[in-house]
Amino acid sequence: MDFLAPTSWAEALETKAAHPDALPVAGGTDVMVELNFDHRRPAALLDLNRVPELQEWSRADDGRIRLGAGVTYSRVIAELGGTLPGLAMAARTVGSPQIRNRGTVGGNLGAASPAGDSHPALLAAFAEVEIASVRGTRVVPVADFFTGVKRSVLEPDELIAAVRITPPAGPQQFCKIGTRNAMVIAVSAFGFALHPDRREVGTGIGSAAPTPRPAPEAAAFLAGELEAAGLWDSRSPLPEGLATEFGRRVRDAAAPIDDVRGSAAYRLHALSVMARRAATWAWDAYRTDDGNDGNDGNDHRSAAA
Amino acid sequence: MRIELTVNGTRREADDVWEGESLLYALRERLGLPGSKNACEQGECGSCTVYLDGTPVCSCLVAAGQAQGREVTTVEGLREGDELDPVQQAFVEKGAVQCGFCTPGFLMSTKDLLQRNPNPSDPEIREALAGNLCRCTGYEKILDAVRAAAAVTQR
Numbered sequence: 227m228d229f230l231a232p233t234s235w236a237e238a239l240e241t242k243a244a245h246p247d248a249l250p251v252a253g254g255t256d257v258m259v260e261l262n263f264d265h266r267r268p269a270a271l272l273d274l275n276r277v278p279e280l281q282e283w284s285r286a287d288d289g290r291i292r293l294g295a296g297v298t299y300s301r302v303i304a305e306l307g308g309t310l311p312g313l314a315m316a317a318r319t320v321g322s323p324q325i326r327n328r329g330t331v332g333g334n335l336g337a338a339s340p341a342g343d344s345h346p347a348l349l350a351a352f353a354e355v356e357i358a359s360v361r362g363t364r365v366v367p368v369a370d371f372f373t374g375v376k377r378s379v380l381e382p383d384e385l386i387a388a389v390r391i392t393p394p395a396g397p398q399q400f401c402k403i404g405t406r407n408a409m410v411i412a413v414s415a416f417g418f419a420l421h422p423d424r425r426e427v428g429t430g431i432g433s434a435a436p437t438p439r440p441a442p443e444a445a446a447f448l449a450g451e452l453e454a455a456g457l458w459d460s461r462s463p464l465p466e467g468l469a470t471e472f473g474r475r476v477r478d479a480a481a482p483i484d485d486v487r488g489s490a491a492y493r494l495h496a497l498s499v500m501a502r503r504a505a506t507w508a509w510d511a512y513r514t515d516d517g518n519d520g521n522d523g524n525d526h527r528s529a530a531a
Numbered sequence: 532m533r534i535e536l537t538v539n540g541t542r543r544e545a546d547d548v549w550e551g552e553s554l555l556y557a558l559r560e561r562l563g564l565p566g567s568k569n570a571c572e573q574g575e576c577g578s579c580t581v582y583l584d585g586t587p588v589c590s591c592l593v594a595a596g597q598a599q600g601r602e603v604t605t606v607e608g609l610r611e612g613d614e615l616d617p618v619q620q621a622f623v624e625k626g627a628v629q630c631g632f633c634t635p636g637f638l639m640s641t642k643d644l645l646q647r648n649p650n651p652s653d654p655e656i657r658e659a660l661a662g663n664l665c666r667c668t669g670y671e672k673i674l675d676a677v678r679a680a681a682a683v684t685q686r
Contacts, residue, residue: 229532229550229596251594255574258592261551262572271550275597300586322662323640324589325574408661409575 228270235279235358238385241272243360246382248272252280252296253328255321256337280332280387289393292356295332295386299344302331310391312398312419316347319402322409332386335371338378338437345372345438346417347400348389349430356388363387372437396420397511401500402432403488413488414496416476418504420512425449425458429501434480434493441501444475448505464509473502536598538562539608545595554598555579555590558605566606566635577636577663581605587643589662606635609642618642618680627676629667636663641677645684651677 230248232238242248249268251257252275260266274280280296283306291310293302299317303326307314313331320326320343334342335355348368355366357380368389371378380386398419404410415432427445432438451468452458482493534557535544545561553572558564558581567590568578574589581590582604590603609616615623618641628634637660644651644659651659656677665673 227550229594231596231599251597254592254594254597255589258553258594259573261594262553262591267551271594271596273594273597321574322577323643323659324577324580324587324662325592327586328588328592408658 227268229273230270231273231276233276233278235277235387238272238274238277238280239358239360239383242385243383245270245272250274250336250385252330252333252336253298253325255325255329256333256339274385291391291393293331293389293391295335295388296330297332299326299329299331309393310351311394312347312351312400312417313344313391315398315400316343316402316415316417319343319400319412325409331389335368335378335386335389336380338372338376340372340375340435340437341412341415341433342438343402343412343415343432346415346430346432347398348391348417349438349440350398350417350419350428351391351394352419352421352428353389353391355386356390357384358387359384365390368438369440372439375436377437394419394421395423397508397515398428399504399508401504403496403500405487411487414480414482414493414500416497416500416504418501418508420508422458422512425453427452427505429476429479431476431480431497433487434482434497436481439479441476441479444472444479444501447475448472461513463513464506469502469506469509472505473498473500476501532596534595534599536600537602538564539604548595550594550596552595553591554581554583554593554595554603557595557598558590558603564605564607568632568635570632574662575664576633577640578633580636580639580663582639582643587639604639606638609638616642617683618645618676621676621680621683622673625672625676625679627668627672633663633665633667637665637673641680644677645681649685650681 230241232241248270250272280294283293299320302317303314331344334344353368355371357364400417402415403413412433414434417430419428427449429441429445477494477498482490484490532548533546534548570576570578572591574592579590640663
C-alpha cells in the first residue's frame with residue numbers, strides 16, 4: 227500500500243489522476259474502520275488532510291457558501307451554525323465530539339452511504355457538489371450525486387472539492403431516528419427546508435432507500451397547497467391534515483429494507499412522522515420569523531428530534 | 532514507511548509503519564505508549580482518545596501517516612512530573628474507575644471539556660463524554676469526578 231500525502235489541491239488532483247485506485251481519506255471516520263476491520267485493502271491511501279484549500283469555506287458575493295470538502299462537522303457547527311442551520315443540525319447528530327472533530331461533509335459525500343447524516347440536509351437545501359480532476363471542474367446537484375449504495379457519480383480520477391449551499395431564506399429542520407441520542411447511525415432521517423423566496427419546499431430522505439434521495443412529489447404537493455391556500459403570505463397555521471398528508475407522501479417516496487438497525491415498516495412509519503413534525507416545526511418558525519431565518523449568526527435551534 | 536511526530540512534547544519517530552496503520556497502533560506498538568486503549572477500532576468507544584494538534588480524536592481512526600509532523604498528546608502526557616493532573620486526581624478520589632480500560636479516554640475528554648468550559652452543566656458534561664463508553668461504573672462516579680475536577684480547576 228502507498229501513502230500519498232499531497233500538500234496542495236493541484237498536487238492532489240495530479241496524484242489522483244496518476245493513482246486512480248487510491249482511496250481518498252480525510253477524517254478517516256469511515257475509511258479507517260474499513261482498514262481496521264480488513265474490509266478494504268486499497269492500493270493506496272490519498273491523505274487529503276494536508277491540502278489547505280480543502281479546509282476552507284468562503285462566502286461568494288451572492289451570499290452562497292462554498293464549503294471545502296475537508297471542513298469538519300465541528301467547524302460547521304461552530305462557524306456556520308447560524309448560516310446553514312439544517313446542515314448544522316445534522317452535524318450535531320454525527321457520532322461524538324471526537325468523530326465530529328475529524329469527520330467532514332466531503333468525506334460523507336465520498337462515502338455515499340445511504341445513512342450519511344449530512345445528505346438529507348444537503349438535499350433539502352438544494353446543495354451542489356463541486357467535483358474536480360485534472361480534466362476540469364463540474365458541479366452536480368446533490369440529488370444527482372448518488373447512484374447506488376456507497377456509489378456516486380465520481381470518476382476514478384475525480385475528487386470532491388467543495389459543497390455549494392445557498393443560505394436559506396426560510397427555516398430548516400433535520401430529524402434522525404436512532405437507538406439513542408449519541409453515536410448512532412440513522413435508522414432513518416429526514417431533512418426539510420422551506421424556501422419562501424422560491425415558494426418551494428426542500429426534502430431529503432436518509433437511510434430509507436439505496437441512496438439518500440429527495441421526495442420531489444411530496445415537496446411539490448406541499449408547496450402547491452401552501453400556494454393555493456395563500457399560506458406563504460398569510461403565514462396562518464399549517465393545517466394538521468396537510469402536514470399529515472405531506473408525511474404520507476414523503477413515506478411513499480422511500481424504498482427501505484429490513485436490516486439490523488430497523489425494519490422497512492418502522493422506517494416508513496418513522497419517516498411519515500418525522501416529515502410531518504419537521505414541516506410543522508419549520509412552518510411554526512416561518513410564521514414567527516421575519517423571513518431571513520438563520521442569517522443572524524446565532525444558532526438558536528435545537529437539534530433534538 | 533517512517534513517521535516523525537511530536538508525542539507529549541517529545542520528538543519521536545517510528546520505522547516500518549504500515550501505510551494503513553492507525554495512529555493508535557503506532558502509539559501502542561511502536562512508541563511504547565499503551566495508555567491509549569484499543570477496543571472497538573471503529574470510533575464508538577473513545578478508549579483511544581488522544582489530542583491531535585490539541586483536538587480530541589479517536590486515534591484508531593487517524594492513519595499514522597496523517598500524524599506525520601503533528602503534535603499528539605496521550606494520557607501519558609497529562610500529568611506534570613510526579614503530580615497527577617487534577618482530572619486524574621478527581622477520578623481517583625471519586626472512585627470513577629473500576630476496570631480502568633475506558634479511563635484514559637474519559638480523562639482526555641474531560642480535560643478537553645474543562646479547558647473549553649471550566650464550569651460545565653450536567654448536560655454539557657454528558658454531551659462532552661458522549662463518545663466515551665464505560666461498561667462498569669454506570670457513569671455516576673465519572674460524572675461526580677468531572678464535577679469535582681471542574682471545582683478544583685476553577686479554584
